[in-house]
Amino acid sequence: MPGKSTAHTYPRHWKRPPLLLTHPFWRKVILLGGLVYLILAIQTIEVDWQRVYLGLERGWRFVQGFLVPDFTSRWNDIYAGLLESLTMTVTSTVAGILVSVPIGIGAARNLAPAPVYLACRGIITVSRSFQEVIIAILLVAMFGFGPFAGFLTLAFATIGFLSKLLAEEIEDCDRSQIEAVRATGASWWQVVNYAVQPQVMPRLVGLSLYRFDINFRESAVIGIVGAGGIGATLNTAIDRYEYDSAGAVLIIIIAIVLVVEYSSSYIRRWVQ
């Protein structure tokens, strides 16, 4: 049969050709060079094993404290710090969302005219270029110690995070749905309300909950540089070598993050 005889002439082996480094010689050179560099780089790292040993001992004491956490002796401090942190988290997340939504819409190329787009992208870039701790140090210097500086820090950081991701979500919207609403003679606001909002709402809710989670964890970090909250309590406990109280604080932080995590995944499924 002609069909059968031609089938034998086709190769029976096929290998995926390299797509990035197609030249065999340069492929070898680049991969080998990378390996040599890695080995050399690792050799330049200086490790002071003496200090690692001492650190391990301190770490062990910390683990011991963590295993027998002391919630009671510093409970008033812990409670006050926790309350402050939660207040900071809730207020900064809400304020951040309120500011982020208009900026996010302005930073979406398919909705905003060029000048608005550039201005909003500028705001986002400024907010995103600094890590929370740096902003907190700055704001603590400006407004003094305490949760107000923390609130401002977290709200500011939320704007960069949420606006950027919201803008990207809006840009990824199904164009045909927007086109269809526009074709009915709807105004810009109506297009946003009827075609864009339904498409991005679940994601916005999800991102807001995720940011709430981040803000709570960050509130512990920026407390260390003086922005109040549970971080300040934690810092004090470690400074006093009260590892059992510090352990209690860490356990509470983990517990709250867990609760937020579980409830946010539940809420996200619910708004889908």
Add this chain to the structure above:
Amino acid sequence: MLKLDKVSKTYKTGDKALHHACFEVPAGQVVGLIGPSGAGKSTLIRCINRLVEPSSGSIQLGDTELTGLNRRELRRARRRIGMIFQEYALVERLTVMENVLSGRLGYLPAWRSYFRKFTGDDIAQAFSLLDKVGLADYADKRADALSGGQRQRVGIARALEQNPELLLVDEPTASLDPKTSRQIMRLIRSACQERNLPAIINIHDVLLAQQFSDRIIGLRAGEIVFDGPPDALTDDVLTTIYGDEDWTQLRGENGSGDQGEDASGVDLMESA
């Protein structure tokens, strides 16, 4: 009713999508617009409601010159033009009712549409249209819970909710099975007859176009190469529009009724 004069569109990339399109559509006439992919069918109908901005030429709907309208006037003109889309373009997370009512957005101030405060007339008309397309019980379902054919019915109801003076239809059956395709075309056709509504239907399927149009316009590489009644669509004309192909099979199936059409290889490929 609708008059196009030397309408041309050249995209920024330099692609000439449309060149000197001239034709008139009287009230109540259903025009089937056929041509190979990339011939400019989609561009042509989008130029009419200016979802695509025509580069030159004049488009008149009734007494209104559509090119050169400012944004506000354009929104008012779009209210008069209903559009039905390929892939339905419903807002998936809105209810069926919201999708149909969005046909009235151009008549409503933004705050009223935000609170879904449509007038009693609008709501009554939406219910009657849903009843007419056979989806009376689906008003409160979310659009993404519907099948393809049902979604396109909602799309038709949305367009008719505008009480349009002209219907633009972009590949209404591209993702539907042959039977549903015919039902959808029949629905569009009867709506046009009932309201003496002119329509331009951009469609791949030559047989459907012949069966449901009063007139066929053939487009090839942005130019109108045929304009005449459906029976004038001979093999030679099809070759002019699409290029060389054996059209006898398509012809043969044409005379033999519904069953034959559904079995036709060409037809199935187009609708699949």
